[in-house]
Amino acid sequence: MMPSIMQRLLQTRGLAQIIALLAILAIDRAVSPQFFDLRMQDGRLFGSLIDVLNRGAPVALLSLGMVLVIATRGIDLSVGAVMAISGAIAASLADAYGLPVALAAALGAGLLCGLWNGFLVAVLGIQPIVATLILMVAGRGVAQLITEGRIVTFTAPDLVWLGNGAVLGVPTPVAVVIGMLIITGAVVRGSALGLLIEATGGNARASELAGIGTRAMILAVYVWCGLCAALAGVIAAADIMGADANNAGLWLELDAILAVVIGGTSLFGGRFSLVLAMVGALIIQAMNTGILLSGYPPEFNLLVKAAVVLVVLLLQSPRFANAGAVLGRARQ
Amino acid sequence: MTSKALLAATALAALTLALPATAAELTVGFSQIGSESGWRAAETSVSKSEATKRKVTLKIADAQQKQENQIKAIRSFIAQGVDAIFLAPVVSSGWDAVLKEAKEAKIPVVLLDRDIDPSGKELYLTAVTSDSVHEGAVAGEWLAKTVAGKPCNVVELQGTVGASVATNRKKGFDGVVAKNANLKVVRSQTGDFTRAKGKEVMESFIKAEGGGKNICAVYAHNDDMMVGAIQAMKEAGLKPGKDILTVSIDAVPDIFKAIAAGEANATVELTPNMAGPALDAIMAYKVKGTVPPKWIQTESKLYTAADDPQKIYDSKKGLGY
Numbered sequence: 108m109m110p111s112i113m114q115r116l117l118q119t120r121g122l123a124q125i126i127a128l129l130a131i132l133a134i135d136r137a138v139s140p141q142f143f144d145l146r147m148q149d150g151r152l153f154g155s156l157i158d159v160l161n162r163g164a165p166v167a168l169l170s171l172g173m174v175l176v177i178a179t180r181g182i183d184l185s186v187g188a189v190m191a192i193s194g195a196i197a198a199s200l201a202d203a204y205g206l207p208v209a210l211a212a213a214l215g216a217g218l219l220c221g222l223w224n225g226f227l228v229a230v231l232g233i234q235p236i237v238a239t240l241i242l243m244v245a246g247r248g249v250a251q252l253i254t255e256g257r258i259v260t261f262t263a264p265d266l267v268w269l270g271n272g273a274v275l276g277v278p279t280p281v282a283v284v285i286g287m288l289i290i291t292g293a294v295v296r297g298s299a300l301g302l303l304i305e306a307t308g309g310n311a312r313a314s315e316l317a318g319i320g321t322r323a324m325i326l327a328v329y330v331w332c333g334l335c336a337a338l339a340g341v342i343a344a345a346d347i348m349g350a351d352a353n354n355a356g357l358w359l360e361l362d363a364i365l366a367v368v369i370g371g372t373s374l375f376g377g378r379f380s381l382v383l384a385m386v387g388a389l390i391i392q393a394m395n396t397g398i399l400l401s402g403y404p405p406e407f408n409l410l411v412k413a414a415v416v417l418v419v420l421l422l423q424s425p426r427f428a429n430a431g432a433v434l435g436r437a438r439q
Numbered sequence: 440m441t442s443k444a445l446l447a448a449t450a451l452a453a454l455t456l457a458l459p460a461t462a463a464e465l466t467v468g469f470s471q472i473g474s475e476s477g478w479r480a481a482e483t484s485v486s487k488s489e490a491t492k493r494k495v496t497l498k499i500a501d502a503q504q505k506q507e508n509q510i511k512a513i514r515s516f517i518a519q520g521v522d523a524i525f526l527a528p529v530v531s532s533g534w535d536a537v538l539k540e541a542k543e544a545k546i547p548v549v550l551l552d553r554d555i556d557p558s559g560k561e562l563y564l565t566a567v568t569s570d571s572v573h574e575g576a577v578a579g580e581w582l583a584k585t586v587a588g589k590p591c592n593v594v595e596l597q598g599t600v601g602a603s604v605a606t607n608r609k610k611g612f613d614g615v616v617a618k619n620a621n622l623k624v625v626r627s628q629t630g631d632f633t634r635a636k637g638k639e640v641m642e643s644f645i646k647a648e649g650g651g652k653n654i655c656a657v658y659a660h661n662d663d664m665m666v667g668a669i670q671a672m673k674e675a676g677l678k679p680g681k682d683i684l685t686v687s688i689d690a691v692p693d694i695f696k697a698i699a700a701g702e703a704n705a706t707v708e709l710t711p712n713m714a715g716p717a718l719d720a721i722m723a724y725k726v727k728g729t730v731p732p733k734w735i736q737t738e739s740k741l742y743t744a745a746d747d748p749q750k751i752y753d754s755k756k757g758l759g760y
Contacts, residue, residue: 139647148676155646162639256474257760258634258663260693271674347634347667353475354633399643405600405629 123422124370124386131393131415139400151273155396157281163392164280165190165356167385168339169363170370171284171291172332174384177367179325180308180376181228181235183332186363188246189220190340190356195253197341198350201263209266214337220246221333225326243360250352260349270345280342284385287335292381301379304328308376362391369419390419465725466496467718468516469525469551473504477691478711480759482527482552486714493718506530510537517544523721525714526563527551538562547724551713564724565731567717569709571604574739575611575660577707578686581741582656583619585684585704591655594644595627596637596668598660605629608660608688625653630664637664641671651677656684662694662706669702680704690742691760695752698744708740711758 135155136142145154169186176183193213200209220242227238253259261267274282295301306314307321315321336356344350364374369387372379394415398408421427467490474480483499490497498521500512506529516524517540524546528534534555541548542562550566582593595612598605609627616622626644630637637659645651651672657679659665665687672679679685680702687694690708697703720731742751 141646141649144646148674151674153675155643158639158642158646162642251474255759256480257477258693271670343635347638347670349634351634351663354631354635396643399628399640400647402626402628402647404627405597408600408629 121383124383127419127422128386128390131390135393135397138397151278152276159392159396160281161278163388164284165339165343166359166362166366167284167388168335169359170366170384170388171287172335173363174367174372174379174381175304175328176332177372177374178304178308178376178379179328184239184360185224185242185246186336187356187360188243189217189333189336190343191247191250191352193217193337193340194344194350194355195250195352198259198261198344199253201261201266206265213341214334217333217337218330221330225329229322229325254350254352258349258351266345267348270342305377366391371423465522467523467525468521469497469499470509470512471499471501472527472529473501475504477760481711482713484759485711489715489718495718504529506533513537517541517546524548525551525717528553528555532556534559549717551717565720565733565735567713567735569737569739571607572611574688574707575608576615577739577741578658578688579612579615581705582686583615583622588621590621592623592625592653593656593658594654595624596630596640596659596664597627598632600629605660612658632661634663634667637667638671641668645675651675654683659687662687662689662691666693669697692752692755695748698748705741705743710737
């Protein structure tokens with residue numbers, strides 16, 4: 108009996124991810140006994156659990172855009188570079204022009220980047236991985252041009268608040284992620300938009316014939332992805348009160364893709380889940396924070412990360428669940 | 440030609456031979472890696488001012504992080520017949536062929552900031568670099584002196600795993616820790632040389648060590664990670680520089696701002712002035728024929744609040760850091 112229950116559980120959508128997250132949190136608690144301790148510090152919740160949410164915010168934001176792109180059978184490699192650009196813009200403008208202008212310019216740049224990617228993919232028909240690779244490489248160069256290779260620091264308190272402040276005790280970046288999740292969820296699931304995106308990813312030609320404007324759909328998801336990345340970039344810059352064009356968002360596109368995949372969305376497009384992508388981002392960060400708390404030598408960081416990711420992905424694999432069932436039956 | 444004129448010409452020729460090239464006539468080609476960091480940008484701008492100070496013409500070629508561009512630049516310097524070539528090698532191997540060409544053209548090559556593989560030892564005149572093991576040791580000795588025998592738990596923010604600078608700065612510091620029983624490195628994790636990672640890692644150190652109560656000092660392999668760590672300490676309600684001592688390496692302008700504000704204690708300078716000693720060596724070599732030692736070590740100077748940090752910040756911030 109056991110294997111079939113196991114099998115059914117593993118095939119329940121989202122359960123594998125939740126189990127993985129809980130297991131990692133339990134391991135975090137084991138390596139660091141104070142993991143779940145919470146206290147208030149300067150009007151802001153303080154504790155390792157808050158670190159997981161707060162440090163995971165940029166990747167969570169990226170994966171919110173990335174999951175929609177991947178649902179259309181696309182991919183966006185440029186999000187890390189877009190973070191660097193928007194962070195550089197926000198940091199350069201904040202002190203002189205104030206938050207509204209800096210934020211508008213940074214998010215505007217993100218929209219433009221998204222539009223560029225979307226144009227290459229939807230209109231010119233370039234493969235997404237190649238199309239977005241262009242901006243991935245060029246974007247960081249653009250960011251370095253804006254900062255002139257320096258770390259541009261700022262003191263504008265309202266921009267700093269975006270990274271280090273709190274809303275009702277919750278760190279601002281976490282509040283922003285929750286807000287964006289609600290907005291994105293309301294737009295794509297509150298209407299047929301989500302379904303149309305899934306249809307586009309499932310079979311673009313059939314969807315086109317069925318009357319779905321697949322081009323507009325694809326363009327829209329890349330624009331949204333650019334916007335999310337720009338917001339993540341502003342938060343990352345606000346966090347360290349400076350824009351580090353060389354390192355901001357570096358390799359985070361891979362973490363975002365990983366979060367989406369851990370969240371069970373297939374790289375072949377189609378069905379997607381926003382919430383599970385968030386869970387995926389949390390799994391990655393819970394693991395990162397756990398590694399930092401554990402006190403193991405840093406040489407192990409990547410190895411541990413790879414092993415955990417492998418286990419989480421195996422848990423989701425239907426073949427692996429079937430193999431488990433077959434093995435169980437054989438034992439009986 | 441009259442004998443007088445001949446005499447004059449001979450005398451002139453002799454005079455020209457007897458008077459070796461003065462600094463004013465020297466032209467030096469500098470193949471710079473690029474501008475991947477603020478320090479690199481500062482090195483470029485300091486090189487320019489050091490050359491101007493010595494009336495040397497400095498031609499700088501920016502390689503944009505690519506070895507092939509550096510090789511091209513060196514070949515072009517050889518073709519132009521410069522008096523010396525400065526090279527800040529982006530990688531340590533693959534220089535033998537082009538450096539041989541320079542040697543055949545009798546153009547001395549000086550390495551700046553980084554060394555190359557031992558196989559190329561005969562192909563350059565001298566290398567002007569900092570000793571990063573020594574930098575770590577200077578940081579460690581400051582801490583040992585400051586805590587003066589009292590027990591002190593240190594947390595360490597390492598540079599990128601596998602980077603030679605990180606390995607060496609750790610080695611130098613560990614050497615001092617081994618000699619002082621009161622110092623103990625309780626946690627050590629990589630912060631990838633960045634502010635964001637430095638902050639994230641410090642947050643976890645603070646939580647893992649009783650809210651920071653068990654931490655007496657932070658040692659960071661570069662100032663940028665320390666700037667991040669200082670923010671993490673402040674957000675945790677700790678007073679960096681007082682509750683927790685800080686010592687880091689590089690001496691970038693922003694750490695002087697922190698020292699001036701009393702939020703950081705000490706930094707060890709990785710001087711951006713590699714070209715100054717290199718120019719002196721080349722001028723001595725060209726003018727007097729003095730062969731410099733194979734390695735010119737730059738000074739790893741320690742700065743604290745006693746060194747007028749605000750003034751140093753003002754003088755450094757224009758350098759392009």
